[in-house]
Amino acid sequence: MAKLYFRYGAMNSGKSTALLQAAYNYEERHQRVLLAKPAIDSRGDNSIVSRLGASRQVDFAIGPDDDILATFMRERAEVIRSTGQDVSCLLVDEAQFLSESQVDDLLRIAVEEDVPVLAYGIRTDFQTVAFPGSRRLLEIAHSLEELKTICRCGRKAIFNARKVDGRFVFDGDQVAIDGASEVSYEPLCGACYLEESGGVLNRGRRPRLDFSYGSAPDPDFS
Numbered sequence: 001m002a003k004l005y006f007r008y009g010a011m012n013s014g015k016s017t018a019l020l021q022a023a024y025n026y027e028e029r030h031q032r033v034l035l036a037k038p039a040i041d042s043r044g045d046n047s048i049v050s051r052l053g054a055s056r057q058v059d060f061a062i063g064p065d066d067d068i069l070a071t072f073m074r075e076r077a078e079v080i081r082s083t084g085q086d087v088s089c090l091l092v093d094e095a096q097f098l099s100e101s102q103v104d105d106l107l108r109i110a111v112e113e114d115v116p117v118l119a120y121g122i123r124t125d126f127q128t129v130a131f132p133g134s135r136r137l138l139e140i141a142h143s144l145e146e147l148k149t150i151c152r153c154g155r156k157a158i159f160n161a162r163k164v165d166g167r168f169v170f171d172g173d174q175v176a177i178d179g180a181s182e183v184s185y186e187p188l189c190g191a192c193y194l195e196e197s198g199g200v201l202n203r204g205r206r207p208r209l210d211f212s213y214g215s216a217p218d219p220d221f222s
Contacts, residue, residue: 002116004107006095006137008123009147010157010187015120017050018147019091022118031088032079034059034072038097040175048093062098068105072113087115095121097175098133107140120147125174126162126185128193128202149187157187161196168196 009015019035026033037048039061049055059075062068076087090109092098098106098119106117119141123134130138138144151157162169165182176183188196 002110002114003142004110004117004137004140005119005143005145006134006141007118007120007145007147008134008137010122010149011160011185012051012187013147013149013157014051015122015147016048016093017052017054019048019093019118019120020050020054020056022089023056023091026089032083032085033089033091034075034079034087035091035093036060036062036068036071037093038062038064038095040064040097041094058093062092062102064099066102068098068102069108072105072109072115076113076115090115090117092117092119093121095119095137096123096131096134097121098136100132100136103133103136103140106137110142122160124159126160126172127170127174128159129174131174151187151189151192153189153192155189155191157189159188159190159193161186161188161193170197170200 007015007018023033023035035048035056035058037058043049046061047055047057060071062071072090079085079087090106092106095103095106103119106119109115110117119137121134121137122131123138124130149157162172162176163184163186166184168186194201
């Protein structure tokens with residue numbers, strides 16, 4: 001049975017480069033792959049673009065309401081028709097932007113269609129809150145692998161801090177694409193993130209859990 005892999009890391013950890021290298025490795029062995037990314041990622045239009053300069057056009061872009069399984073099956077059938085070979089792997093960039101149901105489809109492709117799926121993305125947004133797609137991948141992927149990068153101080157970076165006009169900001173919409181307008185991101189370790197944010201994490205965006213149960217008495221655990 002094939003597996004669903006989630007390879008994650010902070011910004012600048014080489015996720016897109018690793019994806020393009022994985023595609024190259026498959027094709028060097030004369031195997032067919034499909035590349036995809038969420039349509040919301042407008043960088044490079046319909047291409048996956050590495051910060052090292054390498055790029056490659058995706059086979060299909062994923063809209064917010066798209067059925068990934070159905071789209072994959074159509075693209076797979078076209079590959080078989082045109083080449084006589086089956087698809088050996090599906091590679092997905094910026095997987096944090098997928099919905100939870102779309103991530104579930106990635107698992108179905110791996111398990112039911114026996115095609116490995118390599119998903120690349122970041123875990124959390126600039127307020128340290130998990131993206132829905134990343135959270136679901138962390139819950140159901142067969143294999144998790146962290147791609148590492150360093151903070152400005154030399155420690156391992158784990159957070160993605162947002163800058164607007166060169167200044168750190170900690171409020172705003174969850175999605176603002178790197179390269180759009182004057183938005184950019186910097187990978188930071190926990191210490192440097194807290195230094196820039198004034199010691200605040202997540203800006204209170206997570207709802208508080210309510211453990212109250214009305215007027216019912218507490219259960220007796222004695």
